[in-house]
Amino acid sequence: MRIFDPHVHMTSRTTDDYEAMAAAGVRAVVEPSFWLGQPRTSPGSFADYFDALIGWEPFRAGQFGIRHFATIALNPKEANDPRCREVLELVPRYLDKDAVVAVGEIGYDAMTPQEDHAFAAQLALAVEFDLPALVHTPHRDKVRGTQRSLDVVKESGIDPGRVVIDHLNEVTVELVRDTGCWLGFSIYPDTKMSPPRMVELLRRYGTERMLVNSAADWGRSDPLLTLRTGEAMLAAGFGQDEVDRVLWRNPAAFYGQSGRLDLSDTDAPADFAGNSIKRGGA
């Protein structure tokens, strides 16, 4: 089983996780920029974080044969902090980078006017830089938050086929299903979605435009729940091809719209051949 986790915060994970993910078949990941447990207090703190997402973290991933991509944005929660608002001026510089495959995570946390502004401004950046957009949906007041997110997406003029609405569940899936946007589902140990519930949604709504991610981060989460979902699909009677579609071809197609998703050589077994300075070579 080859797995592309389209949403996982590897910065918060250990090398044990990388090792387990590689062993489970994870060959590519997208790490969206988001908030950390600790609020940041200056744009410089964001710059270092963004730099890590396009510098150190891909290097770490590469040591385990995993291709690492990122999405860059000022997240909705911290968009409310006036000390961080200048981050919006930093973002464009990062949107030029090779491994940045979308603008994100953008969207709503508490649906404030400041969030409105950051959300709309960054959707405009997605259009300007010809990149897809990753839209986070809020934990609180989720249905209204999702609806309002879809309205903002529509107003922005971005092609809905280049937008994923993430963290959906049984309650919000139908809001997004007919909008043309992609549907993201985060599989968590307790909250959000579980593998059996995800299988049920795939059975009901099909596999088209469906993205399954672990969204693993610094909280209690599990980067192998993509694999577990694939296994649950097989146990429920889905074929290998449908599993491959959900866990590989769909995320590859969605982020491939950036024109920057280089997945060459990921068909090979996970040995890191791209590093020209590794010892040996003959």
Added chain:
Amino acid sequence: MNLRFGYGTNGFANHRLGDALSVLADLGYDGVALTLDHHHLDPYAPGLARRVSGLATRLMELGLSVVIETGARYLLDPRRKHAPTLLHDEREVRLDFLLRAVSIAADLGAEAVSCWSGVRPPAVDPQLAWDRLVDGCARLTEAASKAGVPVGFEPEPGMFVQDLAGWRTLHRALGMPRAFGLTLDLGHCRCLEPEPVADCVVAAAPWLVNVQIEDMRRGVHEHLEFGEGEIEFPPVLRALADTGYRGLVGVELPRHSHAAPDVARRSLSFLRAAAGQSGGAADRAPAQGQRAPGQRRPAGAVPAPDVLRAALAAVDDGGWLDEALRRVAADPSVISRLFPAAARRCGRGEILPGWTADEAARAVLLATLPAERAVAHARELYRHGDAAEKRAVLRALPLLPIGPSAVELLHDAIRTNDTRLVAAALGPYAAHLDAAAWRQAVVKCVFMGIPLTCVDDLDHRADSELAAMLAGVADERHAAGRELPDDAAALLAHLKAEKGI
């Protein structure tokens, strides 16, 4: 300039001879240096005349010239490398082989037959060895003269005749016969000759019948791909062309057979680029060879921007780079958005040994900046770059007219744990690092498993303090039941011997 490039079949040890010839002809080589070996035109196997005639036809079809090389390792003795030589008791076995090689060369219309002395066996005293060598070479030269094929005798580091001085002595001892010429390996010149490589070429010119080429480092007889050693090739090739030499210039990389087609492709594009621009570079190039302490090495590892630009011509970028260079020349500030796009536009394939298209394109973009803007932009692009952009900036620094003013970028890179950045920080620009920082960085390479070949000017700059630090690492490793990496262990042993530690 009008040089003819060939490639040694000993660098295609994993190919059938016919396949190797096809690959080389397709790549555009003018000829081959054919090492007679058990799997490449074995002179002891049945049907030799038929095979030689078939090969002659094939070479003609492919338009390849040929020289015959006789350095096979285990052709005559399956247990002892290169044995017997003309110095051994069984020297007639070697002489018989060399005479067969002359016949084969004549039948193939080869331009030369190359050979060497071999290492003196410990049991043979130097005077006896010399007498045997002179006798063997005299008989070989007589046969070669009759066959109309010149002998190219090659000085080989570590062998009984290992340098040009030794060749001259032998040449005199033989009575300077016309058919006794010289095979000059340019890498060997860098390895051990007292004169700069280009000067060796000029001095050797009257007797040159065969030339071998590869990169090499001072004091280390290891045949390296172009760009991995210390030779600055444009002035060397210019000197060679200026002598009027018309024979083959054969790439000699016998340890690269595992990747032969790629290595051969890269080598030819490197040589063509180096030959194409050598006029201008020769004028600028400082003298080669041994340097006074503290003097900067003319960096073979850093091709000039025009060499990179020429190599990038092979990349299909839809004219993007030309346009980007034009825009940067008109308005330097636009480099901030063009620089990150270079990999998407030019690709990441290797265009010269050690240089990928994206790094080369980025280096050329930086080199286009006006001198007074170069440092500021280099700092800015590094600061905001992803790892590949940072690495490209680091590698371009020695090409920029900025002196030591960007050395803080090296300090930043060396602080990281990213092997790509640490390695790139130890290129030629690291000459601007002070000794303490440089030693720390070298030892960090050892810890991180970065091959020391990435450290520019290592042999020249390594000192007793570095030896002491490496010895400390070795002690810790031994205590843990581990060893230093081979290259670090070799460096430490070398320093201990040289510095008397």
